[in-house]
Structure formats: C-alpha cells, structure tokens
Amino acid sequence: MRNARSRQRSWLPNLVNQMVKQTQSEQLNQIVERLLGHPDAPLSRSAEQRAFDPKLATVIEVVRDLRDLPHPEFKARLKADLEKQGSQVDGESSLGDRRASMATAAKAVSYIREGFHTVTPYLVASDGPALIEFAKQVFGAEETYRGFGSAGGVHGEIRIGDSMLMMGGGVPGREFRSQNKTQALHVYVPDTDAVYERALRAGATSIGAPQDHDYGERGAGVKDAFGNYWYIATHKGESYVPQQLHSVNVYLHPLRGGPVIDFLKRAFDGEELARYASPDGVIHHAQVRVGTSVVEMGEAHGVYQPMPSMFFVYVNNVDAVHAQAVAAGATSLQVPASQPYGDRVGAVTDPFGNQWYVATRTEALPPAETQPRDEQTSKQQSTAAHVQWYPHLTFDGQCEAAFKFYEQCLRGKILFMMTYENTPSDMQAPAHWRKKISHATFALGELRFSGSDALPGRYQKPQGFAVQFNLSDPVEAKRIFSALAENGTVQMPLQETFWALLFGTLVDQFGIPWLINCEKPA
Amino acid sequence: MKATRKESASQADAADERLLVEAAQKDPARFTELYEANFERVYAFILSRVRNRSDAEDLTAEVFQHALANIKRFESRGVPFAAWLYRIASNRLSDRWQRASREQGTAAADDRPDPHARANPEEVERRAQLFRFVATLPADQRRVIEMRFAEEKSIAEIARELKRTAGAIKQLQFRGIRALRDRMGKASGGDAQRKKPAKKLAAKSGEPNG
Numbered sequence A: 001m002r003n004a005r006s007r008q009r010s011w012l013p014n015l016v017n018q019m020v021k022q023t024q025s026e027q028l029n030q031i032v033e034r035l036l037g038h039p040d041a042p043l044s045r046s047a048e049q050r051a052f053d054p055k056l057a058t059v060i061e062v063v064r065d066l067r068d069l070p071h072p073e074f075k076a077r078l079k080a081d082l083e084k085q086g087s088q089v090d091g092e093s094s095l096g097d098r099r100a101s102m103a104t105a106a107k108a109v110s111y112i113r114e115g116f117h118t119v120t121p122y123l124v125a126s127d128g129p130a131l132i133e134f135a136k137q138v139f140g141a142e143e144t145y146r147g148f149g150s151a152g153g154v155h156g157e158i159r160i161g162d163s164m165l166m167m168g169g170g171v172p173g174r175e176f177r178s179q180n181k182t183q184a185l186h187v188y189v190p191d192t193d194a195v196y197e198r199a200l201r202a203g204a205t206s207i208g209a210p211q212d213h214d215y216g217e218r219g220a221g222v223k224d225a226f227g228n229y230w231y232i233a234t235h236k237g238e239s240y241v242p243q244q245l246h247s248v249n250v251y252l253h254p255l256r257g258g259p260v261i262d263f264l265k266r267a268f269d270g271e272e273l274a275r276y277a278s279p280d281g282v283i284h285h286a287q288v289r290v291g292t293s294v295v296e297m298g299e300a301h302g303v304y305q306p307m308p309s310m311f312f313v314y315v316n317n318v319d320a321v322h323a324q325a326v327a328a329g330a331t332s333l334q335v336p337a338s339q340p341y342g343d344r345v346g347a348v349t350d351p352f353g354n355q356w357y358v359a360t361r362t363e364a365l366p367p368a369e370t371q372p373r374d375e376q377t378s379k380q381q382s383t384a385a386h387v388q389w390y391p392h393l394t395f396d397g398q399c400e401a402a403f404k405f406y407e408q409c410l411r412g413k414i415l416f417m418m419t420y421e422n423t424p425s426d427m428q429a430p431a432h433w434r435k436k437i438s439h440a441t442f443a444l445g446e447l448r449f450s451g452s453d454a455l456p457g458r459y460q461k462p463q464g465f466a467v468q469f470n471l472s473d474p475v476e477a478k479r480i481f482s483a484l485a486e487n488g489t490v491q492m493p494l495q496e497t498f499w500a501l502l503f504g505t506l507v508d509q510f511g512i513p514w515l516i517n518c519e520k521p522a
Numbered sequence B: 001m002k003a004t005r006k007e008s009a010s011q012a013d014a015a016d017e018r019l020l021v022e023a024a025q026k027d028p029a030r031f032t033e034l035y036e037a038n039f040e041r042v043y044a045f046i047l048s049r050v051r052n053r054s055d056a057e058d059l060t061a062e063v064f065q066h067a068l069a070n071i072k073r074f075e076s077r078g079v080p081f082a083a084w085l086y087r088i089a090s091n092r093l094s095d096r097w098q099r100a101s102r103e104q105g106t107a108a109a110d111d112r113p114d115p116h117a118r119a120n121p122e123e124v125e126r127r128a129q130l131f132r133f134v135a136t137l138p139a140d141q142r143r144v145i146e147m148r149f150a151e152e153k154s155i156a157e158i159a160r161e162l163k164r165t166a167g168a169i170k171q172l173q174f175r176g177i178r179a180l181r182d183r184m185g186k187a188s189g190g191d192a193q194r195k196k197p198a199k200k201l202a203a204k205s206g207e208p209n210g
Helices: A011-037 A045-051 A054-066 A072-087 A098-107 A128-139 A192-201 A257-268 A318-327 A399-410 A424-428 A474-485 B002-026 B028-050 B053-069 B081-110 B121-134 B139-150 B155-162 B166-189 B199-204
Strands: A119-125 A142-148 A154-160 A163-169 A184-188 A205-213 A217-223 A229-235 A248-252 A271-277 A283-290 A293-297 A310-314 A331-338 A343-349 A355-361 A392-395 A413-419 A437-444 A447-453 A467-471 A489-495 A500-507 A513-519
Touching: A011 A054, A011 B139, A011 B166, A054 B121, A054 B139, A054 B166, A072 B028, A072 B053, A119 A128, A119 A248, A128 A142, A128 A154, A128 A163, A128 A192, A163 A248, A192 A205, A192 A217, A192 A229, A257 A271, A257 A283, A257 A293, A257 A318, A318 A331, A318 A343, A318 A355, A331 A355, A392 A399, A399 A413, A399 A437, A399 A447, A399 A474, A467 A474, A474 A489, A474 A500, A474 A513, B002 B028, B002 B081, B028 B053, B028 B081, B028 B121, B053 B081, B121 B139, B121 B166, B139 B155, B139 B166, B155 B166
Parallel strands: A119 A163, A184 A229, A248 A293, A310 A355, A392 A447, A467 A513
Antiparallel strands: A119 A310, A142 A154, A154 A163, A184 A248, A205 A217, A217 A229, A271 A283, A283 A293, A331 A343, A343 A355, A413 A437, A437 A447, A489 A500, A500 A513
C-alpha cells in the first residue's frame, strides 16, 4: 500500500548528510526551546544570527510566528459548531449559550445519524448474512441492525470499534439475487496477528502476512470470500488507531489518484491531508478528509485494482451536495428525497464507477424505530435504494399553512420542510416565491405524505384523486373529519355505508380531497 | 505583464469570495466555506491583540458566530469579507476591554493592549498564510509542528506519544520548519502580495445595515 521512498545513496555521503542534519535540527530545537520558554523575551535577531548557523537565521521568523499557531482541534470544533448553527432553519435565532452549543457540537453533529461518521462503507454480497457473520467472527463486529426487504434482500448494520459498516445483499434460499459490490477497507484492530489468523480460519485468503511497516504500523491483508480486501492494521502509538483515522477507513485503488482526489474535494468539500507520490508521479498513498472521515487511496498496482464501491455519506445539506457532486462530474442515480427511516437521501455515481448515497439526517428516530424489526413486518429494503409509495400533494403557495393545519387535524408532525430559497439555484423560483415550500414531508406514525408549492402559474387542482384515510376508531374518524372540513367543502357527510361504519368525503380549505373511512369490525 | 496577472488573479479571488458570500446568504450551512477561507486570518488578527490562547479562541468563535448570524445583512459593496470580519473583531475586542476595565478597575485596564493600536495588517496576513501552509505539510511533519506549537508539548512528550525517538522528532520539526520557511519565501515573492487585506480595508469597512 504505502511505499517508503527508497534512497539509493552510498552510505558515506548519507552519514555525513545525517550528521549535518542532526546538528542543524539540534540547533533549531534550541531556538524553538528559547522562543517557547520565554515568549516575551526580547529577541535580538542579529545575536541569534551570530550564535547559530546563518542558514537558520531566516527560520527564526517562522518559529516566532508558529508560537501563535491555532489549535487544530479548536478550528475543527468551531467549524462543526458553525455548521450546526448554519443548518438550523434560521441562522439568526440560535446564538444562545455558545459554550453549551459548542459542547453539543463536539458530541455529535446533528445531520449525521448517531454513531456514524461522515463516510460509511456499504458492502453488498451475494450472501449478505454470510458476510455479516464473517465480520462478526473476524473483527468481533457488533450487529446493530438487520432487516429484510420485500424482495428478500438483507440490509445489515454492524459496528467495528468506533465505526459503522452497512452490509447487504442476497439471502440463500430467497429469490432476491445480488451482485457482489466490493471494496477495500483499512481496519485498525488491537492485535493484527490474531485478526489475521481468525480471517484465514473464516475462509479468507491472504494478500499479505502480518509485518511491521516503516510508517508506524503493523499490517496484514486478507481477501474475503466475496472479494472484499481487508487491510488489517495496528498503529504503534498511544492508541492502535492513529489520530484522525477511525477503526474502519475506506481505501480506494483508482487507476489515477489525482482525479479522484479532485472529485472528493469538489463534490464533498474534501480536504487533501497527505499525498505520497514517487518522482514519476505515481501516488502510493493519499488521504482526503471528508467531514469526520478520511478516505484513503493508493493507485492501482498488482493485485490492488479498482473496485467500484458503494458508500453512504452524511452531509449537512443533501440537496446542495448532490448538485455539487453532479457539477463535479458525477451522474445522478437518485434525486434527493426524504425516507421513512429519518434520512433525506440522494445518490450519484462518480466518474470512476463508485456509488455515493448522500444523506442528511432529518429526524432522530427513537431507538425503537431503528432496532431490528421482525422479518415479516420490516419495511426495510435490501439496499439503500428504497422503494416507497406515498401521495405527494401540490399547493398554490399554501403548502406550509396546509401542513401546519394537518399537524393539528391529524396529530402527526412535519418531518421536513424546505423552501425554494434553500434549494440549489432557487430551482428557478421568482423572488416572491422563495419562501414557498419546495418539499415537505409529513409523518403520522409509519404513514408519510409529501407536499410542495407549485411554481407560480403551474398549479393544477387535484382531480380524480383523493387521499384515503382508514381508521378503526369511529370517534377519531369523526374528529378528523370535522377538523379537516373546517373552511372546506363536505361532499358526503360522514355516514354508515354498506361497507363502512362511517365514511365521508370532503375537499379541505387547501383543495385536497379526502376520503375518511372507518370500517366495520370484522 | 506581471502586474496585470496579479490584478486579474485578485479579481478572480474577489469574484470567488462574492460567490461564497452569496451561497452562505442563501444557505447558512455554506458559511463554513467562508470560515475555512478566513479562519487563520481572524485568529491571527485577534491573537496579535490579546496574546492569550483561550481569549483568542473565545473571541474568534464570537466573531464567526456573529458573522454567521448576520450574514444576510452583509453587503459587500466592493469591501472584502475579511474586512467585515476584522471590523466585528475590533468591536468585540473593544467590548471586552471595556468590560474588563469596569470589572477590574482602572489598574487592570492600564496594562491592557490598546485595541485601537492597529496590528500591522501585513504581519497578520503573513501569519495567517503560515498557518495555512502548516495544514499542507506532510502528515508526520504537520503533526509534530502542531503538537510542538499549538499544543505546546516538549520534544520528549511528542516522542513518547508518537513512539519515535527524540532525534526523529527534532528532524521532523526541522524539516517542517524548513519547508514552511521555503514556502513563505516563495509566497512573499508573489502570492502574499495580492492577498493582503491592507489597513485601508479594515478602516473602510462598515457594519451591515443595522
């Protein structure tokens, strides 16, 4: 993976060189000590210059200025805090107690699902449960979720150390077929050798036996039965996971690293942390920070070839990032839409074949909703691409009022609401329409519907269509019917029919037709 | 020839900045891009007046939080965004010293730095540039520089934490500082000159309307 630059010099000049450097670095350190130790001591620059190698003189200024170097953690923490403040609907309302909000920001950035980092690998295998089992056996992974889609696929979520992985795919004996979607992962563990042994016993093949690397870690590599590469590593330091990295880090092997780094920067505001290239320009190792994660890569060579992979990425504004990724050369796979599991999700395929599911957490679901569900009742799908079906209601500029009205009538809640002014390039809304709603999602238990304001002049009254509401409680049916009817038009008052205890139809004050249906007990 | 290229580069910078400001005004979540572009500058400016890390951090946070809360009211009128931030920072510094002198009496107020004494803007900008360069150093050098200067750790502490010898840490420190010096040398030849938000700008900036 990583190559130390090999120097082919004869030993003698090398030794001399080292001795010179040693003295220089020692001299420099004395200057640093003095400047750090006595910050206010007057510095006679000429005295310093005489005292030390004159080549070091120009360095003194740099050292003095470095004493003011801001703490990188402070910079990151403040950024997270500002992100949080900025992502609240109205940036002006939230100054409040800064320290309190800093503390929350340090704990969790709200648009990221709790327990997750920015980038989560999504592995797909022909036998999903077998892959999950492999991760549990080898890495001691903890399974936090498993659900099954209506087509029979599995979606699982597991935790290794401080990181989450999503895994999915087919299930033996079921119809659903799934192609392997593999990737390479750099996984830090306390004991590389033990994990490597377990991996081989669990059916993986070796790519490299454990060995010490000169970049400060002991590492090994295995390939699992589905083709994923696991780079097992133990960092030599205070923690077995190096600073900035997590237990699980995604590792890419692009043909050329430059364009991928560029894409990550443009699409996800990535920040290049390191790049180790040989003189001929081959990138052996590079790191790009994406939010709270670091994406690593090394250009393809030998057995390390590109694996178009799948990733789940939490960002603070999915619509903006989706547009940004497309502008950076990706192809849209899925336009952002709110999902019943509390994320708003879109997807793109990058120019190198990787799929990126981009999501913003819009709702912190109570734990019960994210816990594993019973196989029969689970509505989870096998992959991040959900199939959902719910009505979308269109309004002539009254969407917000209507949704607030529904909150009262139906006793549900608005999960998500976004105005045109917060969408990329306003979605061509004229100035007086910027505060109108470009998308909103309403939830009542498991039920969902969405709504929006049509652009001016584009609104059409709903016809030949109604939202049917089925209830079992006649008292609640009456309450909802009369609440919805306020300022609206009752077409058929609530009454007994041959199929229903109570049935009625109305068009509410915002033009939406409703059928309220309360069936006879069986 | 050289001058025109510099000029057009600074025009491009101004256009970029305008786009960033507009994006942040539409969507405050985009403010972090302005933050990234200006953090070092604001921090260096404030630290040149308070000479105390924790005060500088508090004030830097206040400046950016105030700027974010009021971003919709910022009108550029050709004034760089940084100048507006400097203005907010100056006001915050004045507030702080007034509060301090009220609370601690005139004795404490006497040895305070004068908030109106302008820190040399070129110097502030040079430091900001240096801080930005640190972020571009190879990871091991950067880590050592950050631990040594920002976290104020000794060579022995760093060596222990990074599991390297003291000599290796000194080498990394040396290589890092030398690389920074080289880059600063190059920057003062070209780059730094067009990036200076001069004294004039800080004076010219106005508060947002209200």
